[in-house]
Amino acid sequence: MPVARSEFPKTADAVVVGGGTIGGWCAYFLAKAGLRDVVVIEKDRLGQGASSRAAGIVRSQGGTRWAVDLAEWSRAFYLSQRDELGVDSGFTAQGYFLPCFTAADVAAAESRMAMQREAGLAVEWLDSDEADRRNPTMRPGATLGGTFFAGDGYITPPRNVLAYAVALAQAGVAVREGVRFTGLAAAGGRVTGVETSAGAITTERVVLTGGPTLAAVGALAGINIPVGGVRHQVAVTEPHPEFEPSRLPMVFDLVAGLYWRPEERGLLFGMSNPDEPPGKAREIDYAYLDKVRQRLAELVPASDGLGLRRTWAATIDFTPDHLPILGPAITADGVLAGVTVAAPGGHGMMWGPGVARAAADLALGGTTTVTDTTDLGLDRFDADGNSRLDADPIALPFPERTASR
Numbered sequence: 001m002p003v004a005r006s007e008f009p010k011t012a013d014a015v016v017v018g019g020g021t022i023g024g025w026c027a028y029f030l031a032k033a034g035l036r037d038v039v040v041i042e043k044d045r046l047g048q049g050a051s052s053r054a055a056g057i058v059r060s061q062g063g064t065r066w067a068v069d070l071a072e073w074s075r076a077f078y079l080s081q082r083d084e085l086g087v088d089s090g091f092t093a094q095g096y097f098l099p100c101f102t103a104a105d106v107a108a109a110e111s112r113m114a115m116q117r118e119a120g121l122a123v124e125w126l127d128s129d130e131a132d133r134r135n136p137t138m139r140p141g142a143t144l145g146g147t148f149f150a151g152d153g154y155i156t157p158p159r160n161v162l163a164y165a166v167a168l169a170q171a172g173v174a175v176r177e178g179v180r181f182t183g184l185a186a187a188g189g190r191v192t193g194v195e196t197s198a199g200a201i202t203t204e205r206v207v208l209t210g211g212p213t214l215a216a217v218g219a220l221a222g223i224n225i226p227v228g229g230v231r232h233q234v235a236v237t238e239p240h241p242e243f244e245p246s247r248l249p250m251v252f253d254l255v256a257g258l259y260w261r262p263e264e265r266g267l268l269f270g271m272s273n274p275d276e277p278p279g280k281a282r283e284i285d286y287a288y289l290d291k292v293r294q295r296l297a298e299l300v301p302a303s304d305g306l307g308l309r310r311t312w313a314a315t316i317d318f319t320p321d322h323l324p325i326l327g328p329a330i331t332a333d334g335v336l337a338g339v340t341v342a343a344p345g346g347h348g349m350m351w352g353p354g355v356a357r358a359a360a361d362l363a364l365g366g367t368t369t370v371t372d373t374t375d376l377g378l379d380r381f382d383a384d385g386n387s388r389l390d391a392d393p394i395a396l397p398f399p400e401r402t403a404s405r
């Protein structure tokens with residue numbers, strides 16, 4: 001029986017820690033799979049972590065098979081939401097262009113495209129002229145061409161929070177906001193419950209999420225999780241006739257760590273400073289914003305000198321190899337059965353539903369068909385947080401080390 005809304009649940013079939021996009025959708029998938037008593041505990045309010053502050057980019061043009069699989073699963077989910085839930089995350093298929101500026105970029109794009117096509121993605125190569133034709137807002141001749149996938153797009157992050165809040169309510173999940181996870185109870189190598197600021201919950205199944213603060217969540221349970229947080233900035237220009245959405249595919253200037261897309265007839269652009277030290281975002285770095293605007297103006301002349309109607313800085317999560325973490329919890333005593341760790345590695349809009357569904361599958365039966373998670377667990381990291389996997393090459397230039405190391 002779902003617990004009364006006013007009561008604090010004493011037992012649950014599953015407890016999900018964190019009410020961001022990963023925890024929110026994961027709890028929904030657990031309930032949809034048939035669990036009756038699913039509880040989400042969120043120390044603040046649903047979506048008040050990274051999930052409401054993202055830029056919303058959804059890109060299937062990933063640098064690894066995991067990235068393609070997770071994004072494709074998520075994209076299909078976004079497209080199915082209205083039929084399934086009656087609400088949606090606002091997914092808009094805008095098309096995404098990843099330009100090449102050097103011969104080395106072209107070679108990397110060609111091998112990436114081969115992997116993506118093998119995975120079933122209808123990614124196209126646009127030569128320089130075709131790229132200029134499809135994106136008249138970019139300075140002609142600026143690129144050597146690049147890859148393009150028409151299915152890539154963006155969601156509206158606050159609308160996504162609304163969508164999973166509705167989904168959780170519809171599925172009868174007990175959401176407890178303002179409740180802090182404080183630790184796990186275990187016996188014989190298995191989890192037996194969670195401890196929270198509002199009391200204990202007996203359960204055999206726990207999913208730990210936490211976005212940029214997941215390392216701290218793990219530390220409360222003796223689990224070393226190498227996830228960091230770092231400042232990430234987004235800005236939206238005033239409207240301009242050049243930025244009519246039909247003539248403005250999204251663009252990712254990978255080397256500059258700069259991406260943009262249409263927003264409210266202006267340009268939304270996001271940026272990641274590779275020299276930014278890990279830590280919580282407290283304010284906007286205007287010097288870096290100005291530097292990035294120069295690069296943007298070189299590539300998109302109409303953006304030069306435009307007013308900004310919104311700017312924000314928020315803390316984005318990252319993993320040392322830019323890949324998600326999906327697997328069992330590991331403590332000093334080994335695997336802690338019944339606890340699944342889920343981190344989207346800074347890609348929670350593009351991979352979020354896929355990561356959430358894979359985490360729910362792992363929590364329920366130990367396997368998933370979303371993507372091959374064999375190598376994505378915590379056991380890929382050494383004690384210093386170094387991963388034995390190659391980093392996903394199509395990621396923002398986050399710091400390579402997490403804050404705790």
Ligand SMILES: Cc1cc2nc3c(=O)[nH]c(=O)nc-3n(C[C@H](O)[C@H](O)[C@H](O)COP(=O)(O)OP(=O)(O)OC[C@H]3O[C@@H](n4cnc5c(N)ncnc54)[C@H](O)[C@@H]3O)c2cc1C
Pocket residue numbers: 017018019020021022023041042043044045046047048049050051052053054055056057058179180181182209210211212213217232233234270313314315316317342343344345346347348349350351
């Ligand atoms: C500015 C910015 C732009 C971004 N743009 C994009 C983008 O365009 N595309 C993309 O794919 N990704 C983007 N991201 C990344 C994406 O937002 C994140 O990867 C994603 O939101 C992480 O989701 P999450 O559920 O893991 O974490 P969060 O949304 O941070 O949720 C974790 C939750 O756990 C809660 N919590 C923490 N500790 C506890 C505790 N002890 N007890 C209970 N609850 C706890 C927190 O309060 C929080 O609500 C962006 C991020 C930022 C900041």
